[in-house]
Amino acid sequence: MPFRPLSCLLLLLLLWLSSTTMLFAAAQTEAKPLTKKQQTKLVEEYMALDLRDDAGFERAMAIVNELEAILLPRSSDLKKWRKSLAKLDGKMHPKLEKKSGTYYFWEKPRDGKFIIGGDTKKPRGLLLGMHGGGVGSGDAGASAGAYSNAAKELDLVAIFPEVLKKTECGWTDSGTEEWVMDLVDAAIRTWEIDPNMVFFSGHSMGGYGSWTLGGHHADRVAALAPSAGAPTPVYDKPGGVIVEIDSGVVPNLRNIPMVVYQSIDDPQVPPDANQAAVKEVAKAKKTWGGFANFEYWEVNGRGHGFPEGGTLALLEKIIGFVRNPLPQKIVWQPRLSWKHQFHWLYWQQPVENAVVISEYDRDSNTIEINSEQELKDMWVLLDDRLVDMKKEVIIKINGETTNKALPQTTLGTLLLTSSGPDTELSFAARLPLRGTF
Numbered sequence: 001m002p003f004r005p006l007s008c009l010l011l012l013l014l015l016w017l018s019s020t021t022m023l024f025a026a027a028q029t030e031a032k033p034l035t036k037k038q039q040t041k042l043v044e045e046y047m048a049l050d051l052r053d054d055a056g057f058e059r060a061m062a063i064v065n066e067l068e069a070i071l072l073p074r075s076s077d078l079k080k081w082r083k084s085l086a087k088l089d090g091k092m093h094p095k096l097e098k099k100s101g102t103y104y105f106w107e108k109p110r111d112g113k114f115i116i117g118g119d120t121k122k123p124r125g126l127l128l129g130m131h132g133g134g135v136g137s138g139d140a141g142a143s144a145g146a147y148s149n150a151a152k153e154l155d156l157v158a159i160f161p162e163v164l165k166k167t168e169c170g171w172t173d174s175g176t177e178e179w180v181m182d183l184v185d186a187a188i189r190t191w192e193i194d195p196n197m198v199f200f201s202g203h204s205m206g207g208y209g210s211w212t213l214g215g216h217h218a219d220r221v222a223a224l225a226p227s228a229g230a231p232t233p234v235y236d237k238p239g240g241v242i243v244e245i246d247s248g249v250v251p252n253l254r255n256i257p258m259v260v261y262q263s264i265d266d267p268q269v270p271p272d273a274n275q276a277a278v279k280e281v282a283k284a285k286k287t288w289g290g291f292a293n294f295e296y297w298e299v300n301g302r303g304h305g306f307p308e309g310g311t312l313a314l315l316e317k318i319i320g321f322v323r324n325p326l327p328q329k330i331v332w333q334p335r336l337s338w339k340h341q342f343h344w345l346y347w348q349q350p351v352e353n354a355v356v357i358s359e360y361d362r363d364s365n366t367i368e369i370n371s372e373q374e375l376k377d378m379w380v381l382l383d384d385r386l387v388d389m390k391k392e393v394i395i396k397i398n399g400e401t402t403n404k405a406l407p408q409t410t411l412g413t414l415l416l417t418s419s420g421p422d423t424e425l426s427f428a429a430r431l432p433l434r435g436t437f
Contacts, residue, residue, distance in 0.1 A: 125197030132204030248335025
């Protein structure tokens with residue numbers, strides 16, 4: 001076959017034009033904005049996902065990133081989406097019965113026992129009461145019997161869950177802790193409770209539970225009242241001395257009012273663990289400040305029982321507190337891989353036991369972050385409660401400016417922080433800790 005260079009050139013030109021046209025068409029298709037119907041479909045898919053599951057969370061983040069392109073510059077748009085998300089949350093997630101009694105969270109199989117008590121008519125807040133126990137023992141009926149009347153007198157609806165597994169540290173076993181927080185959300189939906197009025201208390205192992213879950217989820221509670229129970233101590237050797245307290249608890253409690261009850265003659269839960277925890281609180285206060293409303297209530301002669309005056313005397317010490325969802329300064333030591341938001345920080349891959357100290361200054365529109373850990377994939381959540389949204393926000397890590405940008409409200413961020421009933425922790429703007437400026 002004779003060689004025809006002109007024909008080859010024409011063929012190459014046609015192929016180039018064809019590929020360029022296809023790339024341009026693909027780019028045009030990718031750039032086409034999502035319709036309202038498509039947006040709603042993605043939002044509904046997100047709300048149905050299990051965000052504590054790795055695959056579910058990965059898909060959720062893909063949806064958030066896709067919806068991040070949907071800007072909400074008008075307050076009316078933001079208001080409409082907030083209303084829509086609240087409606088979807090109520091429709092797609094469980095509520096509880098409004099009557100006192102014993103129930104199961106999962107009817108098939110019949111599991112997740114909990115008791116409803118206290119004020120079930122018009123409660124002003126929620127008490128989550130945790131029972132004592134240990135290996136093979138523990139009953140929600142014990143905490144309901146001890147706390148329900150006191151909760152009713154203080155106008156609190158009370159939820160008394162029973163651990164899913166009766167182990168030594170049943171409240172933080174995988175599954176139980178997640179379920180307890182689901183119960184809190186379900187109660188807020190059911191009675192339309194102010195999310196700033198959620199209290200944790202418990203006796204013996206329940207004291208351990210209220211200390212520990214209260215620390216893990218310090219951004220969700222107004223105050224804590226552990227009784228005759230302490231966070232897990234760490235010993236230098238078996239039978240030795242306590243050298244520290246389990247991580248992920250004390251640092252997170254910087255802004256949480258607490259009353260810790262302990263009788264020094266307690267034969268079942270000796271005072272050394274709580275005394276060690278109190279020392280850790282004192283050290284944390286010296287390091288980071290805070291802990292302004294922390295009270296250690298130590299008595300003698302009560303054994304393993306409640307204080308004089310019972311649980312009412314205990315709860316009366318915390319009932320006057322209301323949660324501040326946006327403290328100016330927070331300290332976060334993550335312990336759970338599935339807890340990504342803490343107040344106004346969001347961490348896609350939280351590093352267990354890292355310590356992050358964060359503070360916002362509205363006057364200078366600055367967020368200061370200090371940590372020895374590399375803070376990969378962490379975001380600052382923003383709105384007018386923290387900063388002036390019409391000005392650039394400056395982010396500093398360990399004193400160095402790492403980002404400076406004007407925040408934008410987006411559907412993606414709103415969805416990311418609005419998949420539950422705690423509207424006080426909902427935001428519509430975020431900035432990465434590091435950016436180009």
